[in-house]
Amino acid sequence: MAFLWLIIIGAAAGFLATRIMRIEADVPTTIAVGVLxxxxxxxxxxxxxxxxxxxxxxxxxxxxxxxxxWVWQTYFK
Incomplete structure (x- = not known):
């Protein structure tokens, strides 16, 4: 299940990163970029x-x- 979440989060992060950097990439490359x-x-x-x-x-x-x-100098001198 953790591996599935890694792929989902990686796909979302890769999608955002490729859009922000204005790079056209296929789905496996987008997922790989996001996961890495x-x-x-x-x-x-x-x-x-x-x-x-x-x-x-x-x-x-x-x-x-x-x-x-400060406490020592203020109260004990």
Whole structure:
């Protein structure tokens, strides 16, 4: 069943992509473009989320440290 969904979503994504890029392609090529594009896009998106997750964690740590220093300087000095 998952394979069928992959083909359906791939066909829809491939159709939209070929229309946006103004490329005339047959149905198997459209499906292949959609499925391969989904695989590539999924990998890139997961990598970006992972990298942004690390960056967000670092930013959060810096902001937390700044807040702690502010509280310490404001209330304990």
């Amino acid at each position: 594009g989904a695989l590539i896009g999924g990998l890139v998106l997961r990598f970006m989320i992972m990298a942004l997750g690390w960056a967000a964690g670092f930013v959060g740590a810096v902001l937390g440290a700044l807040a702690l220093i």
